[in-house]
Amino acid sequence: MVTGRFLMVQALAALAVALTVSPAVTAQNITSNAASLHRQIQNDSVAPTVAPAGADVTMVVFSDYQCPYCRKVHPALEQLRREDPKLRVVYRDWPVFGAVSREAARTAIAANYQGRHAAFNNALMQTQGRITSQSIRIAADRAGLDWARLQADLVKHDEAIDAALARTHRYARAIGLAGTPALVIGRYLLPGAVELPTLREAVAAARRGNAD
Template sequence: MALAGAGAGVGAFLRSTAPIGRDVSRNQIAQRILSDRGSPQFGPAEADLVVAVFSDYQCPACRFAEPALLEAIASDARVRIIYRDWPVFGARSEQAARVALAAHYQGKYEAVHHLLMVEPSHLGDGVVREIAERAGADWARLEQDMSAHESAISAAINQSGWDAFSLSLPGTPGYLIGPLLVVGAQTLSGFRGAFGKARDITRGEDG
């Protein structure tokens, strides 16, 4: 897809030159994404901030930002994360996304996701299987789930693409941080600043 170049380059550029995010609190699609309960997600049910992450396992900017995002979430303790697989870097990215989503049926999405994000190799079939098994997934069951739930997995990937386009995301990574849409990779301080800004927007709405 044409977005592959955007995912690699736009994130690094915007990380240092753009203000943090834009307010999409009145966007109905953004509101629907934040209330999604079907996608893989982790964090406290009583979280006061939801972060939806649009990413690709072969996206360099996504990989760069992942540790900072996880550290920001861990140190905050009031954030729930929703993973939206948006494979814009081609067939290998889509296959990796399908494996991760199939792993969700056995409760292994998060472990598979994190290992895929740090794996330095090209994500060929053998590599993806090795990562899934290293993450604790039963590969035979994963293959069965990938086949049995093929339509649901395809629908999830397609929905992420439509939602990303509807939010005018130019590529990966993209972060819907509550009412704040952030484009491109961020540092730890960038994510923390975005969390604070998102909460400020929400408090303004509630007030």
């Protein structure tokens, strides 16, 4: 059974809520709050999102550009997105590897203001070796970004970008993530660098769940 292999996000969210509320809160309220947390994870006005018309399943990607396993799973994620026209993807940058990771994450979000997040994301994920400020600049050039505007957007949207990163960190901790990559596909959580067949299976399971 797919549900036996994939963790249920709402169950983890309910546990997180239960651990932080008073004993007087009812189970119904805990369930409602967990569902609300799940919706917040899936929807963010700042997090870069690919939302095709008619999308019926959402995949949330928690990743760090310096994470080798994030780079490993990236081609499978791109293949899944290309072959599934009804898959909505939310990119939640979670910089857990230090200052350069945070710089890369902020730049990726800022690239979205030029409509170039996908190109920048691909370019940076394909970078060989360690990420540096220079490789971030090179990836931006490869992605066709206007560097001056990118720097201006980083300043203009500084608070919004930092708030988005803080939300992602909070959500990651709330559902018990220990690191990157991690994927939330519908109601299911897949930690680690999973392969394409498993991704397809999770999307199919999420669709069946939506149809219930």
